[in-house]
Amino acid sequence: MKRVVIVGAGVVGLFCAVRLARAGARVTLVEAEIQDLSVYAPGASAAAAGMLAPLDHAPSPHSKLAFQSLDLWRSLQAGAEWADGVRFDGGILVAANEADAQAVQAHARALGRAVSPLSPSQFRRRTGFDAKLDHALLVEDEGVADPLRVMSGLYMQARALGVALAYRHDASEIAPNQVATFEGGIYEADLVVLAPGAWATDALKAAAPALCHVSPAKGHLAPVRLPPEFGANLRAPGFYLARRREDCVLGATLEPGVRGGGVKPERVAELFAAAEALLPGAVVPAGRAWTGIRPMSPDGWPMVGDGGAGVLIAAGHSRNGWLLAPLTAEIISAYVFAQPIAPEWEALSPARFGAP
Numbered sequence: 001m002k003r004v005v006i007v008g009a010g011v012v013g014l015f016c017a018v019r020l021a022r023a024g025a026r027v028t029l030v031e032a033e034i035q036d037l038s039v040y041a042p043g044a045s046a047a048a049a050g051m052l053a054p055l056d057h058a059p060s061p062h063s064k065l066a067f068q069s070l071d072l073w074r075s076l077q078a079g080a081e082w083a084d085g086v087r088f089d090g091g092i093l094v095a096a097n098e099a100d101a102q103a104v105q106a107h108a109r110a111l112g113r114a115v116s117p118l119s120p121s122q123f124r125r126r127t128g129f130d131a132k133l134d135h136a137l138l139v140e141d142e143g144v145a146d147p148l149r150v151m152s153g154l155y156m157q158a159r160a161l162g163v164a165l166a167y168r169h170d171a172s173e174i175a176p177n178q179v180a181t182f183e184g185g186i187y188e189a190d191l192v193v194l195a196p197g198a199w200a201t202d203a204l205k206a207a208a209p210a211l212c213h214v215s216p217a218k219g220h221l222a223p224v225r226l227p228p229e230f231g232a233n234l235r236a237p238g239f240y241l242a243r244r245r246e247d248c249v250l251g252a253t254l255e256p257g258v259r260g261g262g263v264k265p266e267r268v269a270e271l272f273a274a275a276e277a278l279l280p281g282a283v284v285p286a287g288r289a290w291t292g293i294r295p296m297s298p299d300g301w302p303m304v305g306d307g308g309a310g311v312l313i314a315a316g317h318s319r320n321g322w323l324l325a326p327l328t329a330e331i332i333s334a335y336v337f338a339q340p341i342a343p344e345w346e347a348l349s350p351a352r353f354g355a356p
């Protein structure tokens, strides 16, 4: 039986743990923090909006992977402990202008995905917003995960599959076949997977130099009240809105290179101003804002594979870690069990950025 130690219990580490345990590996998941299922936890995953929105404005060589991951979410949902934390109600994308709307539709068509223009009355029915928008598009293949609900479900799923969960164990030394923690734990493995988000220390970077390519980007989110009719995500220039299982959120700022500093009222005000400009009077604050730190890669797509010294990494998920976590787990499983790596998966290899 393959023994795998995963470092980091964010959404990426948890999905990898569940996937590998399902495939028959003996998995230990090592996490530096206590299990804190609140939006104020340090990891990005609990703080995120959780939108599963694969359609971007512009095509990328990896666009198909985003949809593959959304399809995996759908197929994994049935019977999962977190099933009630995910919805696939589609999304509304408000394009900047007619040319942008045409480009988005062409991009969706090339991927074989359904996108159609929304008339003002359809827009009102789907959102409850009394606004006349010219370039609103309905994106059918879109959903949203409630991060706290899904992480708690993934944790239960991992436990049920026999994953050993070591919270409050901060990995201090990594070798291809061993992880040691500051707390005195020594975990032997056939393979080690590092999923540390934006928090890799020098020890982790020494074990997997590609982690040096990951940089932090702070994001603010604010809880809001939305009309009851609002059922899908809405993405518009300068802001987005999502209705999760328990709440609605307005997001999100993107502050490259910033890791600390807590909530900045002026950043939150920027989000409300962008929403107010498009939907006057419609988006109402409903509590304290919070922040999270995204692990950015240079091209915004994750690095999944050998981190450069015989240790696997699943890192740099940038703005789409929730969306891409199931696909990441699939790729990591292929590496662990020495199965063929599809060329489009190989394109996410950390080696694409060269030596750091």
Ligand SMILES: Cc1cc2nc3c(=O)[nH]c(=O)nc-3n(C[C@H](O)[C@H](O)[C@H](O)COP(=O)(O)OP(=O)(O)OC[C@H]3O[C@@H](n4cnc5c(N)ncnc54)[C@H](O)[C@@H]3O)c2cc1C
Pocket (backbone or CB within 6 Å): 007, 008, 009, 010, 011, 012, 013, 030, 031, 032, 033, 042, 043, 044, 045, 046, 047, 048, 049, 050, 051, 052, 053, 169, 170, 171, 172, 195, 196, 197, 198, 199, 200, 201, 204, 218, 219, 220, 221, 251, 252, 291, 292, 293, 294, 295, 314, 315, 316, 317, 318, 319, 320, 321, 322, 323, 324
């Ligand atoms: C404001 C905001 C909004 C977002 N919205 C979306 C969205 O709508 N859709 C989407 O798909 N994505 C979204 N994201 C991005 C997404 O949240 C991240 O890409 C994803 O959560 C990264 O997951 P992760 O598991 O890699 O990192 P994290 O969640 O940060 O987890 C990494 C974990 O590793 C642990 N760790 C680090 N070093 C060690 C060590 N030495 N020993 C043990 N443990 C260690 C950390 O404590 C941490 O818990 C958003 C992010 C933010 C901040």
